Amino acid sequence: MLIAADTYKAISKFLLEQHTTLVAVSKTKPNEAVKELYDLGQRDFGENYVQELVDKHASLPLDIRWHFIGHLQSNKVKYIAPFVHLIHGVDSLKLLQEINKQAIKNNRVIDCLLQVYIAQEETKFGMDEKELAEAIDAASTLSNINIKGLMGMASFSSDTQVLKNEFNHLQSLYKKYQLTNSFSILSMGMSSDYTIAIDAGSNLVRIGSLLFGARDYSK
Numbered sequence: 256m257l258i259a260a261d262t263y264k265a266i267s268k269f270l271l272e273q274h275t276t277l278v279a280v281s282k283t284k285p286n287e288a289v290k291e292l293y294d295l296g297q298r299d300f301g302e303n304y305v306q307e308l309v310d311k312h313a314s315l316p317l318d319i320r321w322h323f324i325g326h327l328q329s330n331k332v333k334y335i336a337p338f339v340h341l342i343h344g345v346d347s348l349k350l351l352q353e354i355n356k357q358a359i360k361n362n363r364v365i366d367c368l369l370q371v372y373i374a375q376e377e378t379k380f381g382m383d384e385k386e387l388a389e390a391i392d393a394a395s396t397l398s399n400i401n402i403k404g405l406m407g408m409a410s411f412s413s414d415t416q417v418l419k420n421e422f423n424h425l426q427s428l429y430k431k432y433q434l435t436n437s438f439s440i441l442s443m444g445m446s447s448d449y450t451i452a453i454d455a456g457s458n459l460v461r462i463g464s465l466l467f468g469a470r471d472y473s474k
């Protein structure tokens with residue numbers, strides 16, 4: 256076994272009760288590990304790197320819903336546009352326009368989440384509130400994208416109160432736009448903070464290391 260099957264079963268049961276979707280984050284992990292989780296019933300998987308996502312899509316079952324959760328460069332949208340299920344990290348209008356263009360080429364509508372900057376760390380990506388408002392405005396004129404909601408990453412911190420505050424902040428923005436824009440997805444929470452995120456209103460969590468073990472970037 257390459258995966259933590261018992262942990263997966265416990266987490267999926269908990270998330271089902273919470274009406275929360277699980278995206279299993281398989282970045283850097285081999286196809287065999289993805290297949291093991293697939294065989295237990297998991298269908299939503301998340302990847303951060305375009306080439307890795309393209310390769311995995313080509314070699315794994317076709318009914319997997321592939322989520323792109325990393326930082327997406329405009330010039331790479333074309334590689335994932337034919338099949339991607341949901342793009343989480345949309346953080347600029349330019350990127351949104353490129354996704355729309357590639358969606359038109361592929362004759363499909365691509366679902367997107369706008370990434371909001373909620374952490375204290377400079378290294379994290381995302382829009383501020385002004386950029387968010389502008390992107391939501393502009394998106395209404397783009398024919399082939401559908402903004403389904405918001406995504407955010409909290410600070411890398413063990414201070415529960417800091418995490419709560421950041422998630423609550425994202426939830427308040429989500430609520431602000433939810434009704435007028437038919438939002439249905441609030442993507443926040445990872446292995447270390449997903450229960451806090453759910454308490455703050457998350458309905459989609461992105462969990463990697465709890466299911467697949469720690470990642471080894473040295474290989």
Ligand SMILES: *Cc1c(COP(=O)(O)O)cnc(C)c1O
Pocket residue numbers: 280282303324325408444445446447461462463464465
């Ligand atoms: C890697 C990653 C995750 C999963 O992180 P874990 O701590 O392994 O659960 C979730 N979201 C994003 C955006 C990621 O890059």
